[in-house]
Amino acid sequence: MGKTFSKPEALSDAYTHYCPGCTHGIAHRLVAEVIDELGIRGRTVGIAPVGCAVLAYNYFTCDFQEAAHGRAPAMATGIKRVRPDLIAFTYQGDGDLASIGMGEIVHAANRGEKFTTIFINNAVYGMTGGQMAPTTMPGQRTTTSPMGRDVTTTGMPIKMCELLSTLETPGYIERQTLLNPKYIKKAKKAIKRAFEYQIAGKCYSFVELVSICPTNWGKTPLESLKWAEESLLPYYKLGEFKTPEEE
Amino acid sequence: MAKILMKGNEAIGEAAIRAGCLNYFAYPITPQTEVAEYMAKRMPEVNGVFVQGESEVAVGYMIFGAAACGERVMTTSSSPGVSLMSEAISYIAGARCPAVFVNIMRGGPGLGGILPSQGDYFQSTKGGGHGDYRLLVMAPDGVQEIVEMVMMAFPLAEKYRNPVMIVGDGLIGQMMEPVEFPDNLTVKPSNKDAWATNGMDTRGSKEKNIVKSLYLDPEELNNHNLTLKAQYERMKKEEIRFEAYNTDGDYKVLIVSYGTMSRVCKTAIDNMKAKGIETGMIRPKTLFPYPLQAVHDAAAKQSCKAVISIEMSMGQMVEDVERAVLGQKPVSWYGQCGGNVPSPEEVEEQVMALINK
Incomplete structure (x- = not known):
């Protein structure tokens, strides 16, 4: 009997530096499976963010660029404009994408750049050690909101899918999560669709994945999954926000 | 090829295209917006890429992404815009990607003004962005020379896998001069398969390429910086360019000046020569890399009693002139940086004051 389950070709043998219970590993694997299934590894360029996934270039087996904080969408724009035949994806966290890189992501989406963004939203800055992110929930304690996020001075959490969906430019925008196998299957479907739109040269594509960060949430992985389901999913609603077909 | 009359900013764009750069990203800023306007029209004609970015910050990274794919790429901006691009420039230098930046300098600091200046000498030669990097910085004195420098810049950026910065003052961007486009400066792009993220299929490889500036291991980062330093040292050996003007005679004063300011100085030198006063210029x-030896040797001449740096900044080049002269002769400064270009008469006055001191 042959192998029935193996590591995708688009993932390397490197051990990741991610914490126990972190969902980055699942997100990496889904992206890698999609790259394999679509047979695009040889023409794919990933762009690593600043944040926990800064070393993503070690974990994938396609070409990779390492961006500055928040600037990955501008780099992907550079790639796709000079080499439209390449497949480019940015892999960004919530601090990177929704805070310091807000300008780049909005304008890249609005120009309808033909690349794909995988947005990992775990409601906290991971790499720097648990600071408040634009997606941190009201009342959520972080190292820079030790009394809980005070929305009267820091505003409400930003919903990126909803925000990007207001742009008139055609695009594919979907939010899924990695909290259990049922959701994970849907997440993979969304990621695949996002890459397919890019391959077809159709539109900009954006998949948000609601994720967990046990280390910086100060919870066990199981508690984290539960908290995410109860606290994040009611606010960050799953589903398809926009498809290019609607327009 | 016949000479044509062209505005400096438009000539910059045309020169890039003729050097085989078909990728241009920019953000509008006075006094160089005409480059973007020219490229917006011209790039579609040659199947090239023109993108107006949302900010100079973003443009810097569009340049990075494109350069990292191994494509020839350029942007143009002016002082405040180059400050915003300086973050990307540091990353591009750290990641060892070739790219060409043109800064048509305006007065600063802050918003400053929109008139000609040379106030970004420190920014371009000593830093701008963070970390131990250097740019190869060229300073043209007119439209013809900026054309030649833009065309040279691409192969130079590729030779060193480093950004090249061309600094011209606003006058060079705005003035019209007859210009000839040399055909022989177009150099075939070098093969970048060894490092570029141009897709494994493109280069027929099974190995991925990574373009990055991150080295978490201290020894690795130190070695990376030593590699960069070796390139900068090589530039110092192979890329120093300068012009010696009227340095054969027995001059009492040596002027060091560059860009538009040097052309004013040439007029002053010619006028003084007509009156029997010799003045040399480097x-x-x-x-x-800075022509330290040339300035040093010209200052060493027995007849020379003083050296003056004349520039449209508050003396940012003086430190380099001093480090060339090494105390042999007194070094002073003259300049203006509000946007007015000092006149030949004002230059002459400064030189005469030194002679009569």
């Missing part, structure tokens, strides 16, 4: 064409 005009750096590269600001990094």
Whole structure:
């Protein structure tokens, strides 16, 4: 009997530096499976963010660029404009994408750049050690909101899918999560669709994945999954926000 | 090829295209917006890429992404815009990607003004962004020379896998001069398969390429910086360019000046010569690497009693002139940086004051 389950070709043998219970590993694997299934590894360029996934270039087996904080969408724009035949994806966290890189992501989406963004939203800055992110929930304690996020001075959490969906430019925008196998299957479907739109040269594509960060949430992985389901999913609603077909 | 009359900013764009750069990203800023306007029209004609970015910050990274794919790429901006691009420039230098930046300098600091200036000497030659990097910096004195420098910049950026910065003052961007486009400066792009993220299929490889500036291991980062330093040292050996003007006679004063300011100085030198007063000048064409030896030797001449740096900044080049002269002769400064270009008469007055001191 042959192998029935193996590591995708688009993932390397490197051990990741991610914490126990972190969902980055699942997100990496889904992206890698999609790259394999679509047979695009040889023409794919990933762009690593600043944040926990800064070393993503070690974990994938396609070409990779390492961006500055928040600037990955501008780099992907550079790639796709000079080499439209390449497949480019940015892999960004919530601090990177929704805070310091807000300008780049909005304008890249609005120009309808033909690349794909995988947005990992775990409601906290991971790499720097648990600071408040634009997606941190009201009342959520972080190292820079030790009394809980005070929305009267820091505003409400930003919903990126909803925000990007207001742009008139055609695009594919979907939010899924990695909290259990049922959701994970849907997440993979969304990621695949996002890459397919890019391959077809159709539109900009954006998949948000609601994720967990046990280390910086100060919870066990199981508690984290539960908290995410109860606290994040009611606010960050799953589903398809926009498809290019609607327009 | 016949000479044509062209505005400096438009000539910059045309020169890039003729050097085989078909990728241009920019953000509008006075006094160089005409480059973007020219490229917006011209790039579609040659199947090239023109993108107006949302900010100079973003443009810097569009340049990075495109350069990392191994494509020839350029942007143009002016002082405040280059400050915003400086983050990306540091990353591009750290990641060892070739790219060409043109800064048509305006007065600063802050918003400053929109008139000609040379106030970004420090920014371009000593830093701008963070970390131990250098740019190869060229300073043209007119439209013809900026054309030649833009065309040279691409192969130079590829030779060193480093950004090249061309600094011209606003006058060079705005003035019209007859210009000839040399055909022989177009150099075939070098093969970048060894490092570029151009897709494994493109280069027929099974190994991925990574373009990055991150080295978490201290020894690795130190070695990376030593590699960069070796390139900068090589630039110092191979890329110094300068012009010596009227340095044969027995001059009492040596002027060091570059860009538009050096052309005013030439007029002053010619006028003084007509009156029997010899004045020599060294005009750096590269600001990094700096023509230290040329300035040193010209200052060493027995007849020379003083050296003066004349520039449209508050004396940012003086430190380099001093480090060339090494105390042999007194070094002073003259300049203006509000946007007015000092006149030949004002230059002459400064030189005469030194002679009569």
